[in-house]
Amino acid sequence: MEAIPEVRDAATQLSALASETLDLVQHLNAVSALALTLLPSCVGVSITVVVDGDPFTVTAAPADIAGLDAVQYLDGGPCVHAADTHSSVLVDDVLHEQRWQLFSQATAALGVRSSMSLPIPGTDDVPPGALNLYASDPHAFHGVQSQLAELFGVHVSDLVENADLSFMTREFARELPQRLEDRERLDEAAGLLAAQHAWDADSARERIRYAAAHAGVAPTDVAKIVMIVGA
Numbered sequence: 001m002e003a004i005p006e007v008r009d010a011a012t013q014l015s016a017l018a019s020e021t022l023d024l025v026q027h028l029n030a031v032s033a034l035a036l037t038l039l040p041s042c043v044g045v046s047i048t049v050v051v052d053g054d055p056f057t058v059t060a061a062p063a064d065i066a067g068l069d070a071v072q073y074l075d076g077g078p079c080v081h082a083a084d085t086h087s088s089v090l091v092d093d094v095l096h097e098q099r100w101q102l103f104s105q106a107t108a109a110l111g112v113r114s115s116m117s118l119p120i121p122g123t124d125d126v127p128p129g130a131l132n133l134y135a136s137d138p139h140a141f142h143g144v145q146s147q148l149a150e151l152f153g154v155h156v157s158d159l160v161e162n163a164d165l166s167f168m169t170r171e172f173a174r175e176l177p178q179r180l181e182d183r184e185r186l187d188e189a190a191g192l193l194a195a196q197h198a199w200d201a202d203s204a205r206e207r208i209r210y211a212a213a214h215a216g217v218a219p220t221d222v223a224k225i226v227m228i229v230g231a
Contacts, residue, residue: 067110076099076103089116093113189223
């Protein structure tokens with residue numbers, strides 16, 4: 001199938017961008033603008049990367065679209081599946097989506113009806129991940145799916161390789177030990193509370209997060225106090 005003029009123009013713009021060094025926000029804004037040109041019902045774009053097995057949304061446009069990634073990190077979803085399997089994932093209509101119930105409910109509640117997630121191959125310097133496109137219409141990607149996949153799948157991978165992601169990955173590398181330490185502290189505190197109150201571990205973690213949210217502090221701060229008291 002011959003590319004429609006808009007796709008050819010977008011490919012030209014992406015190719016030009018790929019020759020430059022971009023920071024991630026500039027990169028995503030460019031992709032988002034092109035996605036909107038090609039798909040008027042596109043309401044958001046995000047990029048997920050996987051660092052040591054953990055998915056992270058490194059940027060999203062608009063910012064609140066990251067919430068749709070978050071529910072996938074809780075209970076699975078197309079962006080995680082695309083990153084894990086290195087294959088594109090299309091959700092035609094979230095109202096009929098059976099694989100990921102939490103994702104389908106959350107997207108429908110926010111007015112998103114379809115999505116397309118494209119894998120981003122990893123390199124030595126850049127973690128693997130996925131580019132996620134969200135649309136307000138069901139079946140929004142029909143008719144342009146293969147062209148969008150070819151356009152963004154190829155050119156966005158080039159953009160990611162040439163984008164200034166080294167800083168971002170270094171930040172993740174620096175933050176990861178702290179993230180793991182925080183998670184370990186939370187698990188230890190939850191285990192202590194579970195043993196003391198006959199709660200299950202998940203309930204104990206949720207109680208810690210609940211207490212932290214209501215006190216306006218981080219869950220790790222609550223976990224630290226629990227460990228001090230229980231020592």
